[in-house]
Amino acid sequence: MAKIAFILLCHKDPDAIINQATRLTAVGDCMSIHFDASANPEHYQKIRDALADNPNVTFARKRVRCGWGEWSLVQATLNAVEAALDDFPRATHFYMVSGDCMAIKSAEYTHKFLDSSDVDYIESFDYFESDWIKTGMKEERLIYRHFFNERTQKRRFYTSFNLQKKLGLTREIPHDVQVMIGSQWWCLRRRTVEWIVEFARKRKDVMRFFRTTWIPDETFFQTLVRHLVPEGEIRSRTPTFLMFTDYGMPVTFYDDHYDLLLSQDFLFARKISPEARELKRRLGDLYAAKGVTFQISNEGRSLFKFLTGRGRIGQRFAPRFWEAESSLGRDRELLIIVSKKWHVGKRLLQKVAEVTGLPAIEYLFDEESCPMPDLGGIETRMGKRTRHRRALMRMLFDYHDTNRLVVCMDPNNLDLLQDFFSDRSTTRLLEVHCDFTDDYLLGHAKRVGLAGDNTPRDAIDRLLPTIRSDVAFESEQIRDAGFSELYRISETASVEENTVPLSRFLSISEDHAKEIAGRSHLFAD
Template sequence: MAKIAFILLCHKDPDAIIGQANMLTAAGDYMAIHFDARADAMAYQKIQTALADNPNVTFAKKRIKCGWGEWSLVQATLNAIEAAVEKFPRATHFYMLSGDCAAIKSARFSHEFLDRDDMDYIESFDYFASDWIKTGMKEERLIYRHFFNERKNKKLFYTSFNLQKKLGLTRKIPSDIQIMIGSQWWCLRRRTIEWILDFTRKRRDVMRFFRTTWIPDETFFQTIVRHLVPETEIRTRTLTFLMFTDYGMPVTFYNDHYDLLLSQDALFARKISPEATELKTRLGALYADDDAEFKISDEGRSLFKFLSGRGRIGRRFALRFWETESTLGRERELMILVCKKWHVAKRLLARIKQVTNVPAVEYLFNEDDTPLPDLGGIQGSLGKRTRHRRALMRMLFDYFETDRLIVCMDPGNIDLLEDFNSDRSTTRMLEIQCDFTDDYLIGHAKRVGLAGERTPRETLERLLPTIRGDINFESDRIRDAEFENHLILKQSNPSDANAEQIENFLKIAPDKALEIAQTDHLFAD
């Protein structure tokens, strides 16, 4: 009978990982865990301690700091595979999972399914002939070398890319391999896994090539499996059920999706919401139920497409099943810098990013040209961003692969502030109260079109009380709203007083908060 070694890549939620490992190994299967080296060391220690007595669990011998789109994800997978091959000689299949995955069939069903056909299951489509990549880079992922992370070092990423392009510094794809592409969620036989590991040791040229390709987790295993395994022994599909929205983001499943998931022609599903505790409990019980029967209708993707279409033409009879929870996520923290002087907030934001490395976005609801990732068009205009603000924010959390995000907003955005503060996520707000000289207010009046270069001084002086009153009114409205986590940083306060507010806002150590509060020329105009 099939024995599965699950290859688990994860970076958070140690309690869920422990539960997932115990549940899957209780049926006699195995698990090799790679926990991101960037993640909390205490969380990793908790996982190791909790699973130390489980003989069916092992850990990658070397942890890698992983980044989306980087080779590090492939290397982390290879490290976990090597640990599993060495520790579990009886494993017949190796199945890629993430912490967001959950079994949607019983263990008995999964084992019988894998025993039925001697096959590898991996999406593997021709890189150039297929339309798997619909937008963005295609050939450029391969023929140029990518040394930087596009999400974390965008400027360096595109500077390097554009320089290579300008100088014609292209490279050739290894001549004897056909580049393939597909989902990273595969299930491979032991023989195939051993062939892959042997290939990585012998073909250093191919390894060098993939180490500097962009998003190699979509191409490395897909290409190598097709190179090593006869086509007749490959099923070009994934056994993990997942769907994507019109914006290219994974659909998240919640408690009311239990019946839908069970009817899909798959063994696992991704992504399960961290808040869907009832769903996880029911699926956990199902995995251990040897008598469970399944009626496969596999209608999930067609239903999603049908309901999406009805929504686009305004014919919505109810909430779409994937929209039943529009919260940002109970486990997430949204931190909002509120300031009328945008340059001050941007200066503080830049310093916070340097000290804490928390992902941050400037005035995304106020400035059209705020740098944002391509999220399928939802970020295209201020109107779209405001209308779909929660969806946009969820996408940004997912894009940066984080549970903590900082954004800047104008104090005039009271409706946005109220909306985000009413969400189930933890929302904290740091209002930066600046001093406003007459000269600054006059400049502000000109910037927003209240006055021009030829406006008489007398007119400007009559405008000043109104402008100052409007700014004070916006601040008063924020105070009157009585937001739960509203902190105030004042230009007139000493650095140590402001550091205390920053410490509570960011939940960081006092010395780091003071370092941020003492930013040079923070309030300079």
């Protein structure tokens, strides 16, 4: 059965460290602690005294002063790992945690999870090919030598960097090593950790290289694991649940996140607020519990993105240059059907195409699988379609050899609607108003990843009013946008009432419009 040696790097809050070590070792697991050499020595002594009689706790033989983004974090980890290897010969897995991490599953569940597959859990993506780094330095982290801390010695850091750049003082990456990147929160098997320690002793050239890279805790272990371990024995994921805000800061969890955390497909979570005393108590009790069943729904990240995104609705100050220089064409008409119920929008679109003969494209900015003609690659990914939306539309007009085109869009694409209405072409918008039952909204939440089959009922009850309000808000935004040609049909209106706006939207006779509005089961779920 799995026996975990937790590798804990910490620098503050001795009481929390003592409690964490006591909880995690009470069920037979172990812990190796590295306490920052630059932190309060009284705090370190307090931790040592409190845990002196715990045989499942050890300490790094040598402590180093740690700084964010420095090699010191990797060295501290290696020091703690070596102590764990020496003192816990029966440990099968080595799990990296911080002082604000806590288990979100029971020890029983965690051990069974690790026993189920003989693999290492560590994010490991190609450094240059992946988009793991969103902003800031990328290649520069590796090809230049970084001797100073960017946060505490900013002037020296950038002076050294700019001087090397000016003089062309780049260096080669070790030729036989493919640099990888990922989260520093990993769980590795004993054999893997032993291989890493042995590699570090033999390959002084690789160690010299990583000692002067920037933020090596995101690349060192990730690279070595991929170098030493067969690909089939690596799960490129972190077993620790963590999220980041739009500003790159870790999301902090509080007392009311208990149910959310338990439903995620992870073993630990980071980071737990120091003030979340009730959450810490409940999670601490959970780790020692037996026979607990966990319903995994795993909607945490998508739910966070949805809820926080609602408060960040804004408009760009100006169009991108490639948008300003492109146009669909002055003589062209883009007809946009907006419906939150995609199946209703698609039915209406199909009938419009059947009656009018106009080329029709479904939710091209919302569904990756939307049928599209070959347009040279611009149609292949959602990001490309959205980024080059005018160019895409212009190519669709050309492909179908038409000046009139009908498409479907979700009402949350307000920025796209505004962009198309600002074009020199003629743009018309038909909003399809539908009634939304709780069952439909729940299905919608599942389709977009805000809920799952195992999401707790109380979480669903809190979520549904928010989604309903969000749908109404999107409709209000469209009305408030001041679009010049906005038409509206409704599920509650009669066929005759819907005929007039359809006729004006499509510039067709009312007889033809009535044929479209009268499509059987148009609004059926």
